[in-house]
Amino acid sequence: MGYRSNLERVLSEGKFAVTAEIGPPKGSDPNKIKDKAEIVKGYADAFNVTDNQTAVVRLSSMGGSVILINSGLEPVMQITCRDRNRIALQSDVLGAASIGIRNILFLTGDHQSFGNHPDAKGVYDLDSIQLTKIVKDMRDEGVFESGDKILSGNPDIFIGAAANPFADPFELRVDRLEKKIDSGADFIQTQSVFNLDKFNIWMDEVRSRDLDKKVHILAGITPLKSLRMAERMKFHVPGVDMPDEIYEKIKNSADPKQEGYNLAIELINDVKKIKGVHGIHITALFWEDILPDLVKETGLYPRP
Amino acid sequence: MIITRQKEFNELLSLIKEGPVFIIGCSECATLCHTGGEEEVLSMMEDLKKKNIETTGWVILEPACHLLNDKRLLKQHKAEIDKAKKILVFACGNGAQTVSEIITDIDVIPGNDTLFLGEIKRASDFEKRCVMCGDCIQDLFEGVCPISRCPKSLLNGPCGGSIDGKCEVDKDIDCIWDIIYKRLKEKGQLDRLKKIREPKKWSKSTEMRRVL
Numbered sequence A: 001m002g003y004r005s006n007l008e009r010v011l012s013e014g015k016f017a018v019t020a021e022i023g024p025p026k027g028s029d030p031n032k033i034k035d036k037a038e039i040v041k042g043y044a045d046a047f048n049v050t051d052n053q054t055a056v057v058r059l060s061s062m063g064g065s066v067i068l069i070n071s072g073l074e075p076v077m078q079i080t081c082r083d084r085n086r087i088a089l090q091s092d093v094l095g096a097a098s099i100g101i102r103n104i105l106f107l108t109g110d111h112q113s114f115g116n117h118p119d120a121k122g123v124y125d126l127d128s129i130q131l132t133k134i135v136k137d138m139r140d141e142g143v144f145e146s147g148d149k150i151l152s153g154n155p156d157i158f159i160g161a162a163a164n165p166f167a168d169p170f171e172l173r174v175d176r177l178e179k180k181i182d183s184g185a186d187f188i189q190t191q192s193v194f195n196l197d198k199f200n201i202w203m204d205e206v207r208s209r210d211l212d213k214k215v216h217i218l219a220g221i222t223p224l225k226s227l228r229m230a231e232r233m234k235f236h237v238p239g240v241d242m243p244d245e246i247y248e249k250i251k252n253s254a255d256p257k258q259e260g261y262n263l264a265i266e267l268i269n270d271v272k273k274i275k276g277v278h279g280i281h282i283t284a285l286f287w288e289d290i291l292p293d294l295v296k297e298t299g300l301y302p303r304p
Numbered sequence B: 001m002i003i004t005r006q007k008e009f010n011e012l013l014s015l016i017k018e019g020p021v022f023i024i025g026c027s028e029c030a031t032l033c034h035t036g037g038e039e040e041v042l043s044m045m046e047d048l049k050k051k052n053i054e055t056t057g058w059v060i061l062e063p064a065c066h067l068l069n070d071k072r073l074l075k076q077h078k079a080e081i082d083k084a085k086k087i088l089v090f091a092c093g094n095g096a097q098t099v100s101e102i103i104t105d106i107d108v109i110p111g112n113d114t115l116f117l118g119e120i121k122r123a124s125d126f127e128k129r130c131v132m133c134g135d136c137i138q139d140l141f142e143g144v145c146p147i148s149r150c151p152k153s154l155l156n157g158p159c160g161g162s163i164d165g166k167c168e169v170d171k172d173i174d175c176i177w178d179i180i181y182k183r184l185k186e187k188g189q190l191d192r193l194k195k196i197r198e199p200k201k202w203s204k205s206t207e208m209r210r211v212l
């Protein structure tokens, strides 16, 4: 059977998938990505390239994805609704598909006020759910958002979306996932899991609605590199739920980096056991070289 | 009501550069917002005087966005206006433009920043309700407008950053999607949130440049 991407193949074959994030540089030097690519190559099935994450200007996710392809890695290109309207978004999807990008993850995006250009005008012409639906219709029906027909080549994209099991109102969190599935998401990468209990409650509800059979869920794993990072995640990153217990562990540790690594290993081993979780998505931004060890030590190497 | 905020005094000074000035206020929204009523205009005169900027005269338009009323009232102040180097308008962005349509030979400076259509909660407490998008769809959201009140204008919210009913972009404001959620929950209609809301039709907002 033909798969759109390696990631789709791994997930469809029922293997436990690993994706990992690669943050593009604040500049045009391709070697910054190529060097990271060399280190992590073979340790994940596909690699997310972020789209100006936290609203800080970086090399574009399309540019970064091309560099990965040329280095022999499969990208998951991220696209946010913050900076582009429906014309530019659909055009970028066509452009990405034309140069061999097969996985795209659609997000609403971090608000511009958090980044290094707070004076920018946020676009938000669409939200991530609307965009997901539009891309599904482009792919499966061959129509643009306006209803106009695509004339030469529907973008054959494996569609990704994000989910946050931890935000409020908690009661709506599985409804939101369902909405993303209805709009056309093939796979889901979740917000970083630190609060395993809450994640389990969410997954229980996901399974009770059989949603794990309709979409591939990859649990977000973020290794904590330092106390500063733990503090930032706990107190400043919107939507992250870090229990005090984890924060205290890092805080009281003589070697926070090692402790963060150990916690990530524990979490990976725990989420691996949760029924309905089809993989993990590792976000070790600016600590990408930790990936090989993490994957080997949790028995996820070699990749299928 | 149209909510305005007076520009910082130092910014005003840098816009004025040199006087004398003629000051214009507005009897409606800017008066209620305390950004351009008689009281504010008079105290602005005092403040400018301390910086050696004289005022040739002042008027409160009724209201500033009314072209014919403005023509009539400004005519009565012609001599004072002619002596001024700058016209300082404490109205909304519309009021200032109606003035600059009439007074064409002197620079007109907007003294206020125009923010949004908002509710007067208390004397000086205003909250955004509308950005005049041209196609009102608040009925889909329990009479609560996410276009103007969610910083990301999400029609399929809430986003993943809503915590304890507060907005991720500004902890001092309520997450508007949390409010929509609570209203629906009270009614026992949470199911309505499962419907995927279509992209907004922005075409209507640019069509409506003039209404006759």
Ligand code: SF4
Residues within 6 Å of the ligand: B129, B130, B131, B132, B133, B134, B135, B136, B137, B138, B145, B146, B147, B148
């Ligand atoms: S939907 Fe448009 S017109 Fe209606 S309240 Fe919101 S911004 Fe105003």
Ligand code: SF4
Residues within 6 Å of the ligand: B149, B150, B151, B152, B153, B154, B157, B158, B159, B160, B161, B162, B163, B166, B167, B168, B169, B174, B175, B176, B177, B178
């Ligand atoms: S927290 Fe609520 S109001 Fe703020 S951006 Fe998210 S959905 Fe919109």
